[in-house]
Amino acid sequence: DAGVTQSPTHLIKTRGQQVTLRCSPKSGHDTVSWYQQALGQGPQFIFQYYEEEERQRGNFPDRFSGHQFPNYSSELNVNALLLGDSALYLCASSLAPSAYYHYEQYFGPGTRLTVT
Amino acid sequence: EDQVTQSPEALRLQEGESSSLNCSYTVSGLRGLFWYRQDPGKGPEFLFTLYSAGEEKEKERLKATLTKKESFLHITAPKPEDSATYLCAVQAPFSGTYKYIFGTGTRLKVLA
Secondary structure (H helix, E strand, O other): OOOOEEEOOEEEEOOOOOEEEEEEOOOOOOEEEEEEEOOOOOOEEEEEEEOOEEEEEOOOOOOEEEEEOOOOOEEEEEOOOOHHHOEEEEEEEEOOOOOOOOOOOEEOOOEEEEEO | OOEEEEEOOEEEEEOOOOEEEEEEEEOOOOOEEEEEEEOOOOOOEEEEEEOOOOOEEEEOOEEEEEOOOEEEEEEOOOOHHHOEEEEEEEEEEEOOEEEEEEOOOEEEEEEO
16 A cells, blocks of 8 residues: 655755645545645644645745645645745645544655755 | 644653653644654654543554643653654644644654
8 A cells, every 4th residue: 555655855946946746645545735844843734635625724825836636646836936945845645624533644755845 | 822832852761761752732622633753854654643631542662642731652661763753743623624733843862
């Protein structure tokens, strides 16, 4: 059973450029969340996708956008990169949101983005 | 404001020296509390989910407990391979769905 996969593993970009990160969820999962983790910090929630729509969003600017495809895979796009965008970007998958059911998220290995 | 605080920030133990990590939270309507282990440069690995006060979960040398305001991750007779950052996260209702808030983690180093 394949877990959450992310690509690429590492990425180096220059300030002002744009970047796209990709994620495939764990088999059976249909919800994907993206997190940014700076060195020495806990993951910060960026946004979540379910049924190809952005369902909720954390405190991140519009430079951060995403997409979910019919096969539940997802992309994170970041425009006009800043030095402060350098971080580990994590994708997590889970079952669909429910008001009555608790569930855990499973994380991928992350993409290390370095902005120079 | 919903918040998750973990302590200590870092912990060094001798192999076999048991200890506990703390995760305190202030959220409205806790739906679940999650513990993860994270090795350097890798994604968090799921360990436990706790739903209600008084609940306990165990896995090998780890035991997680939950009260109404905090959770503890007890490590019994740790080994060097238990060295990692342990993250706590809470799930709470938010705008008709939920949100997931992480603490900053406890960096555990177990010395042989």
